[in-house]
Amino acid sequence: MNYDVIAIGASWGGLEAVGTLLEGIPQQLDQAIVVAQHRTPESGRGVLASLLQRHIGRPVSEPGDKEPIEQGRVYVAPADYHLLVEDGHFAFSLDARVQFARPSIDVLFESVAAAYRDRAIGIVLTGANEDGAAGLAAIKRNGGVSIVQDPRTAARSEMPAAALAASPAAAVLPLDEIGPFLSGLCCP
Amino acid sequence: MDHLDRGEELELEQIELELLLEGIHRRYGFDFRQYAPASLRRRVRRRMDGEQVETISALQNLLLRDPAVMERLLLDLSVNVTAMFRDPTFFLSFRTNVVPVLRTYPFARLWVAGCSTGEEVYSLAILLEEAGLSDRVRIYATDINEAVIERARLGVFPLDKMQEYTQNYIRAGGTRPFSEYYVARYDGAQFGRQLIDSVVFAQHNLVSDAMFNEFNVITCRNVMIYFAQPLQEHVHGLFYDSLAMFGVLALGQKETIRFSPYESCFDELDAEERLYKKVR
Numbered sequence: 001m002n003y004d005v006i007a008i009g010a011s012w013g014g015l016e017a018v019g020t021l022l023e024g025i026p027q028q029l030d031q032a033i034v035v036a037q038h039r040t041p042e043s044g045r046g047v048l049a050s051l052l053q054r055h056i057g058r059p060v061s062e063p064g065d066k067e068p069i070e071q072g073r074v075y076v077a078p079a080d081y082h083l084l085v086e087d088g089h090f091a092f093s094l095d096a097r098v099q100f101a102r103p104s105i106d107v108l109f110e111s112v113a114a115a116y117r118d119r120a121i122g123i124v125l126t127g128a129n130e131d132g133a134a135g136l137a138a139i140k141r142n143g144g145v146s147i148v149q150d151p152r153t154a155a156r157s158e159m160p161a162a163a164l165a166a167s168p169a170a171a172v173l174p175l176d177e178i179g180p181f182l183s184g185l186c187c188p
Numbered sequence: 189m190d191h192l193d194r195g196e197e198l199e200l201e202q203i204e205l206e207l208l209l210e211g212i213h214r215r216y217g218f219d220f221r222q223y224a225p226a227s228l229r230r231r232v233r234r235r236m237d238g239e240q241v242e243t244i245s246a247l248q249n250l251l252l253r254d255p256a257v258m259e260r261l262l263l264d265l266s267v268n269v270t271a272m273f274r275d276p277t278f279f280l281s282f283r284t285n286v287v288p289v290l291r292t293y294p295f296a297r298l299w300v301a302g303c304s305t306g307e308e309v310y311s312l313a314i315l316l317e318e319a320g321l322s323d324r325v326r327i328y329a330t331d332i333n334e335a336v337i338e339r340a341r342l343g344v345f346p347l348d349k350m351q352e353y354t355q356n357y358i359r360a361g362g363t364r365p366f367s368e369y370y371v372a373r374y375d376g377a378q379f380g381r382q383l384i385d386s387v388v389f390a391q392h393n394l395v396s397d398a399m400f401n402e403f404n405v406i407t408c409r410n411v412m413i414y415f416a417q418p419l420q421e422h423v424h425g426l427f428y429d430s431l432a433m434f435g436v437l438a439l440g441q442k443e444t445i446r447f448s449p450y451e452s453c454f455d456e457l458d459a460e461e462r463l464y465k466k467v468r
Contacts, residue, residue: 041271045441065413065442066420080274081442084226092413092442093227094268102269111226114198142194 003145003186004119005069005085006031007112009105009135011038011127013155015048017175018125019055022074024179027057028187031121033074034085036108038101038127041080049076063090077103084111099131109135118143121185123178124170125149127159133166145185146170147178204244205232208251212261215252218332219395220265222419231264238264259335266333268304268410271349272311273356275441278409279315280361281461286405286436287319296325296404299430301394302411303329306340311360312407313383314369318362322386328401330392341389343379345370350377394423399430406431409462410440424448428466437464 006029010018014037025033037048046062052074053060060074066089069075075090077083082093083103091111098104105124109132112120122139124132126149140146146167151157153174164170173181192200205228209221220228232244239257241247251257273279290296298316300309309329316325331337345353354366370377392400394411406427412420427437428450437454439445439462445454454464 063442064444065440066417066447078442082227084230086224086226091224091226092410093230094270094410094413095227095230096269107230110230114226114229117195117198142198 002119003031003121004071005112005116006033006121006123006182007109007139008033008035008123008125009037009109009127009132010035010125011101011105011129011131011156011159013126014038015051017149017155019052020175021123021125021178022052022056024176025056026179026183026187029182030072031186032069032071034069034077034083034108034112035074036077036083036103036105038103038105038129038131039079041102043079045078048079052076065092066090077108079103082107084108085115086111087115099129101129101131105132106135110138113138113142113144116144120144121147121182123147123149124160124163125175126154126156128156129159130162132159133162136163136170137166140167140169147181148172149178150174201229201244204248205229208232208244208248211248211252212258216255216258217396218262218393222395222416222422223265223414224416227414228265232261235261235264262333263335265414266304266331266336268302270304270307270410271356272307272345272353273360273362274307274311274409275461276356276359276361278360278438278441278461278463279311280359281458281463282312282315282438283319283361285457285463286438287315287321289434289436290316290319290321290325290404293404294324296321297401298325298327298405298407299401299403300327300329301392301406301408301427303331303337303340303389305336306343307345308407308409309340309387310343310345310379310383311357313386314357314362315360317383317386318364322382327387328403329387329389332391332393332395334391337389337391341384343384344373344376345379347372347375347377394426395419399426401430402432403430403435404432405436405438407438408440409438410443412443413440421449424450428453431466433466435466437466438462439464
């Protein structure tokens, strides 16, 4: 099976978790990685991208509207926008917050599920709300792969627990095992 | 629909969506066929939830027969959940880079295209008032949707937003007590008559309507993100035609003039804040 996109959603405690996850991504994995991390609307432009850049060699950036999605890159949803994917490029919206969040993980994941179907992988990490649960279920329903950080290892367990409740068949893994698991999926 | 697999269901939904947009265009004249699909699907689904229908076809059935349903969908499709002085640094840059240009004209016109409920309009009206330009710069604010224009024209915003807007205003270089601009009424903040009267509100559809005036500044921030690329190019053409020479175009933080067919016609006034000047 081939995959095109790895979508990651994180909230409370996510900065550290996403960093650790990116560090564990094997070099040969060339899928585009898209991250939705909850944060305040005032969070500075490009700040999260530059923080995450310290954890991984490949380029990390906030995409622009309709920017093509390229393999081997990491994209970060900007603060106070919903980030969506369409066929081969990014799109944005200023629709209402979903579960108090913009960027919303559900919005990103549902667009990933519709555009990439069985070529999508979704990962829900630490957080203290239920965002991402519906989106991860959508990825699974469309034939993609769902992964949830083991709630017992998460800084906040509510979000991964909610994702797991909505996607009982998801792979449940601690952060350091997600990289090798992706490797097994994508480069068998 | 248990007999359909997931792929077929998605394809069916795509067909239904295209039929819906075609129906809306023929019945009501609004053309959403070139809107960016991901957000459009979400917004249509929200309307389906609101009307308590299970399929896009069922929504279409309601919508073609009941203009009230169309009005509600139009609202879903035209409201931007934004803030006054969103991106404060944009307004700082506007003060530094655009206001001096406006001062050189005896009279100037500014177009807020896709003004939705008016947050941006009043932010700019306040900025121009503080620059002493209220009498010399006329703001034209347009939107596809009459209902949101009516709301914008009222100049009333939720009172519980004022703290956030005040902070944005200060970060945007505002120097007065922000509360001078509005009066608290029940749970609403009523902005002053003088600000409201400095704006001409009108219905205008970026997709299908022609240019209607010549402008020295056009701001269209976070509106074209809802459009697919061919429609974006069309609207860039409309803006190019509507801008006077050396006029300024302002886009949203994730938008750019780069990659548009008009890129070479503009100089960057402030690339980071998405301010461009028409030079040819």
